[in-house]
Amino acid sequence: MPHTDPDTLRRILARDRTIAVVGLSADPWRPSHDVAQVMQRHGYRIVPVNPRLTEVLGEQAYARLEDIPFPIDMVNVFRREEDIPDIARSAVAIGARTLWQQLGLRSTEADRIATTAGLDSVWDRCLKVEHARLLRG
Numbered sequence: 001m002p003h004t005d006p007d008t009l010r011r012i013l014a015r016d017r018t019i020a021v022v023g024l025s026a027d028p029w030r031p032s033h034d035v036a037q038v039m040q041r042h043g044y045r046i047v048p049v050n051p052r053l054t055e056v057l058g059e060q061a062y063a064r065l066e067d068i069p070f071p072i073d074m075v076n077v078f079r080r081e082e083d084i085p086d087i088a089r090s091a092v093a094i095g096a097r098t099l100w101q102q103l104g105l106r107s108t109e110a111d112r113i114a115t116t117a118g119l120d121s122v123w124d125r126c127l128k129v130e131h132a133r134l135l136r137g
Contacts, residue, residue, distance in 0.1 A: 003122050010134045012120050016073035016098050022087055023078035024048040026056050032078040035128040065090040074098040081107045088113040
């Protein structure tokens with residue numbers, strides 16, 4: 001089962017400082033943009049993953065997780081649930097530490113893929129809200 005306890009979420013948020021945001025939009029009104037921008041303001045490195053973009057929030061965008069040439073701690077997902085198992089496989093392949101499915105997303109298959117490979121897994125939680133609640137609260 002995905003992590004929901006505050007101590008584990010605090011540990012993840014304190015440890016995982018480089019966050020690949022899969023499905024990050026350049027539209028400032030989209031939730032993915034808002035969440036990424038807030039996390040960036042709090043000192044996290046945001047790495048956009050969106051094949052239709054070249055740059056978001058001043059950071060180079062990558063088409064796929066596998067294209068990122070440096071280590072990623074967390075994969076934060078803003079995609080349809082049916083896409084998430086493949087994203088989880090990519091997160092495992094690149095050596096990420098955490099798969100975080102945003103609020104409203106809960107792929108049990110992706111959770112199983114991540115946890116079987118030893119990744120922390122979070123689902124149906126907003127990264128920005130949990131950060132505010134647990135680290136700034």
